[in-house]
Amino acid sequence: xxxxxxxxxxxxxxxxxxxxxxxxxxxxxxxxxxxxxxxxxxxxxxxxxxxxxxxxxxxxxxxxxxxxxxxxxxxxxxxxxxxxxxx
Amino acid sequence: xxxxxxxxxxxxxxxxxxxxxxxxxxxxxxxxxxxxxxxxxxxxxxxxxxxxxxxxxxxxxxxxxxxxxxxxxxxxxxxxxxxxxxxxxxxxxxxxxxxxxxxxxxxxxxxxxxxxxxxxxxxxxxxxxxxxxxxxxxxxxxxxxxxxxxxxxxxxxxxxxxxxxxxxxxxxxxxxxxxxxxxxxxxxxxxxxxxxxxxxxxxxxxxxxxxxxxxxxxxxxx
Amino acid sequence: xxxxxxxxxxxxxxxxxxxxxxxxxxxxxxxxxxxxxxxxxxxxxxxxxxxxxxxxxxxxxxxxxxxxxxxxxxxxxxxxxxxxxxxxxxxxxxxxxxxxxxxxxxxxxxxxxxxxxxxxxxxxxxxxxxxxxxxxxxxxx
Numbered sequence: 001x002x003x004x005x006x007x008x009x010x011x012x013x014x015x016x017x018x019x020x021x022x023x024x025x026x027x028x029x030x031x032x033x034x035x036x037x038x039x040x041x042x043x044x045x046x047x048x049x050x051x052x053x054x055x056x057x058x059x060x061x062x063x064x065x066x067x068x069x070x071x072x073x074x075x076x077x078x079x080x081x082x083x084x085x086x087x
Numbered sequence: 088x089x090x091x092x093x094x095x096x097x098x099x100x101x102x103x104x105x106x107x108x109x110x111x112x113x114x115x116x117x118x119x120x121x122x123x124x125x126x127x128x129x130x131x132x133x134x135x136x137x138x139x140x141x142x143x144x145x146x147x148x149x150x151x152x153x154x155x156x157x158x159x160x161x162x163x164x165x166x167x168x169x170x171x172x173x174x175x176x177x178x179x180x181x182x183x184x185x186x187x188x189x190x191x192x193x194x195x196x197x198x199x200x201x202x203x204x205x206x207x208x209x210x211x212x213x214x215x216x217x218x219x220x221x222x223x224x225x226x227x228x229x230x231x232x233x234x235x236x237x238x239x240x241x242x243x244x245x246x247x248x249x250x251x252x253x254x255x256x257x258x259x260x261x262x263x264x265x266x267x268x269x270x271x272x273x274x275x276x277x278x279x280x281x282x283x284x285x286x287x288x289x290x291x292x293x294x295x296x297x298x299x300x301x302x303x304x305x306x307x308x309x
Numbered sequence: 310x311x312x313x314x315x316x317x318x319x320x321x322x323x324x325x326x327x328x329x330x331x332x333x334x335x336x337x338x339x340x341x342x343x344x345x346x347x348x349x350x351x352x353x354x355x356x357x358x359x360x361x362x363x364x365x366x367x368x369x370x371x372x373x374x375x376x377x378x379x380x381x382x383x384x385x386x387x388x389x390x391x392x393x394x395x396x397x398x399x400x401x402x403x404x405x406x407x408x409x410x411x412x413x414x415x416x417x418x419x420x421x422x423x424x425x426x427x428x429x430x431x432x433x434x435x436x437x438x439x440x441x442x443x444x445x446x447x448x449x450x
Contacts, residue, residue, distance in 0.1 A: 098355020106363055206316050217328060218327075232417065260400075
């Protein structure tokens with residue numbers, strides 16, 4: 001039954017302190033997560049923002065406040081910027 | 088009295104429109120989300136320009152931007168750990184996944200397209216047009232200032248302004264409730280339930296249940 | 310075909326269908342909720358059933374796997390659903406219907422529409438101020 005609910009607690013099946021465990025309930029649907037994974041830089045971001053302290057992720061914070069999350073918002077609160085300028 | 092479609096045609100139409108919405112617009116149909124988007128634009132302003140740039144960015148720009156951001160956040164240690172990680176993991180994580188996403192197109196970002204205010208306004212305005220065409224077809228187009236429906240009138244039209252007040256209050260509950268539940272009859276009821284989404288199943292049972300209860304209360308009170 | 314044109318076509322088709330089925334008639338909706346008439350409820354059931362059968366086929370035959378947002382149960386699901394249900398029975402309208410009614414000439418739907426925007430705004434304000442939970446994903450419009 002619990003799988004029906006948003007997982008708001010750390011991954012049940014793993015060590016809470018294991019930095020590779022995804023505790024953030026959004027991780028599965030997070031587009032920035034996929035973007036970082038595709039670019040090959042996911043691991044360090046995931047360890048800092050998608051594990052036990054996912055509350056520090058700027059994307060999660062905005063979503064929890066009911067605000068629209070900019071697609072280019074990084075977990076750190078910075079926005080992805082492009083060299084070619086904003087088209 | 089307007090003639091309405093039989094149940095089987097109505098069912099076909101609802102499913103057909105939901106499917107068409109997916110094929111033509113690339114999203115699950117969900118109307119209350121458009122209201123939410125409009126209110127969000129009003130409360131929080133227009134989306135950051137970088138959101139659009141993200142959609143249009145080339146693979147190279149995307150990689151560069153992400154690497155720059157990663158470096159800014161974690162410093163040079165990140166590049167070393169990534170180089171190590173890449174050599175021990177599958178190709179999925181060494182940037183070629185980006186290539187696999189959109190090998191020939193300039194846009195490589197696997198992100199949903201941010202919809203513009205104009206799109207939302209056009210959709211809502213088109214709902215109005217749909218109603219207009221329907222009324223024209225049925226020959227029932229009639230500008231009426233009073234709330235329509237005999238049952239509605241018998242319930243609320245006795246006190247002046249009673250009907251308008253009920254519609255207003257009902258509307259507030261609809262607006263607040265659909266945002267709170269993150270969906271309405273189209274998003275949750277049609278699309279969510281048919282995809283067996285737990286939130287949609289619960290929301291749909293809740294709103295149908297509450298509606299039935301309210302309707303019976305109204306009947307008792309009348 | 311431009312996005313705006315496609316959006317418009319979908320809106321017209323949806324509005325037309327909802328009106329023809331009868332969802333824009335307060336009386337018809339009331340009859341549905343009091344089980345006086347099962348027609349529209351059946352239409353809804355048929356629609357959902359057809360879609361339940363269709364989505365897996367759509368997924369199977371899609372060139373790229375479609376990404377459909379998850380809709381998990383969150384803290385606003387039940388309460389929001391209940392509020393919406395009460396409002397729907399009172400106003401006879403879910404969000405799209407208020408607009409369809411306007412198209413049919415029901416000017417009173419302006420009150421419903423105003424209420425929907427006010428309600429959505431009010432909830433947004435309340436949530437930002439007092440609640441801390443998300444609806445399940447950070448993907449939004």
